[in-house]
Amino acid sequence: MGKNLTKKEAEFCCLAAVLGNTGEAAYKAGFTVFPQKKAEKLLRKKEISNEIEKIRERNAKSNEAVTGLRRIAFGSVADAVDLALHFGENADTHSLDLFSVSEIKYTAGKGVEIKFYDRLKALQQLAEIESAEENSGAMSIYEAISNSARQAETDD
Numbered sequence: 001m002g003k004n005l006t007k008k009e010a011e012f013c014c015l016a017a018v019l020g021n022t023g024e025a026a027y028k029a030g031f032t033v034f035p036q037k038k039a040e041k042l043l044r045k046k047e048i049s050n051e052i053e054k055i056r057e058r059n060a061k062s063n064e065a066v067t068g069l070r071r072i073a074f075g076s077v078a079d080a081v082d083l084a085l086h087f088g089e090n091a092d093t094h095s096l097d098l099f100s101v102s103e104i105k106y107t108a109g110k111g112v113e114i115k116f117y118d119r120l121k122a123l124q125q126l127a128e129i130e131s132a133e134e135n136s137g138a139m140s141i142y143e144a145i146s147n148s149a150r151q152a153e154t155d156d
Helices: 007-019 021-029 035-045 045-074 076-085 117-135 139-155
Strands: 101-107 112-114
Touching: 007 021, 007 045, 021 035, 035 112, 045 117, 076 112, 076 139
Parallel strands: none
Antiparallel strands: 101 112
């Protein structure tokens, strides 16, 4: 959070980024007297508008991560299997969906080895994100993804 923001201003930034309604965000942050006017005044401060934008960017990144985890957990591996079965046959690999593939190895005489991302891990991370979202709102999605990423780094 911005260093010069009060607790109420920081809360306003989080709520404004998540809710998209600055008047409601101001009210929920504790600015109960003329919340819409207070919101307009707060938004004129460069530090406040910058903080809201940073939070929105983090939320957008977390949405991308959730989409990626869903593709890993529920996506098809048919193109990867097709690639393994027809390896070396002038396949158009640009049209294949290999999102769930973590590694492809070709060993002369032994064939092709394809490793996939761990679907169970992806499901566990999605469950953690969903649980965090239910317990403490949309900002915790980012925190859950960050925690999962840190845990994945230590697992490798």
